[in-house]
Structure formats: structure tokens, C-alpha cells
Amino acid sequence: MCGLCGLIGEQQDWTDSLRTDLPRRRERLRKIKMLNHITAPYRLSITDFQGVNYLIQTPTGKQSIANGLDQLWNEIHQLTGQKIDVLDPRLLSHLEAL
Numbered sequence: 001m002c003g004l005c006g007l008i009g010e011q012q013d014w015t016d017s018l019r020t021d022l023p024r025r026r027e028r029l030r031k032i033k034m035l036n037h038i039t040a041p042y043r044l045s046i047t048d049f050q051g052v053n054y055l056i057q058t059p060t061g062k063q064s065i066a067n068g069l070d071q072l073w074n075e076i077h078q079l080t081g082q083k084i085d086v087l088d089p090r091l092l093s094h095l096e097a098l
Contacts, residue, residue, distance in 0.1 A: 025051070035072070041094045042080060046072070 028048060035046045035054070049055040049065055054072050057063045062079050066072040077083050085091065 037095065037098060038091070039076065039084065041088075041090050042076070042082070042084065044076065044080070 028051070032046055032048055032054070036044075039046060043059045045057045047055045047057070052067065054066045055063060056066060056072065056075055056079060058079055064075040064079055066075040073084065
């Protein structure tokens with residue numbers, strides 16, 4: 001896909017809320033906040049990019065844009081060389097402390 005189409009088109013994800021009482025932007029920011037909690041032990045930062053993509057940044061300045069959660073996890077693997085393991089004791093203890 002060309003760069004422009006990637007910025008315009010938003011990929012629907014199964015985790016998207018079915019609730020219609022929350023504005024879409026607020027729901028997206030809530031999701032990004034949760035993603036930052038999950039990726040904090042890996043020293044990653046995730047921000048919104050153009051309201052449809054995720055910007056992933058490492059502490060060393062590497063960055064990548066992902067469209068949707070499936071691509072987000074793949075981009076994290078490409079940037080860091082490691083996959084986020086949801087059963088990692090370090091991650092679980094971090095999330096339990098929240």
C-alpha cells in the first residue's frame with residue numbers, strides 16, 4: 001500500500017469498542033494508554049499518528065508506523081528484535097502493579 005493510503009484508511013480491529021456512547025477519539029486514546037502500559041517494560045512509546053495509525057518509538061530514536069494492532073506487534077518485533085510475550089513474568093508483574 002502506498003504511504004498516503006496508509007494514512008487515510010483506518011484498519012478495523014476486533015478490539016475496537018462496540019460502544020457508541022464514547023467518542024471514537026477518546027476510545028482510541030484509551031487504547032493507546034493501555035498499549036503504553038503493556039510496552040513500558042520494553043521501553044517503548046506508542047502515540048497516535050493522524051488518528052488512524054500508531055507511531056512506535058524506541059529510546060534510541062528508532063520509530064515505525066503501524067496500522068492496526070496486528071501490524072503494531074510486528075513492527076515492535078522489527079524495531080526491538082524481540083516479541084512481546086504476554087506470559088513474560090516481567091510484563092505480568094508490571095501490569096499487576098498498575
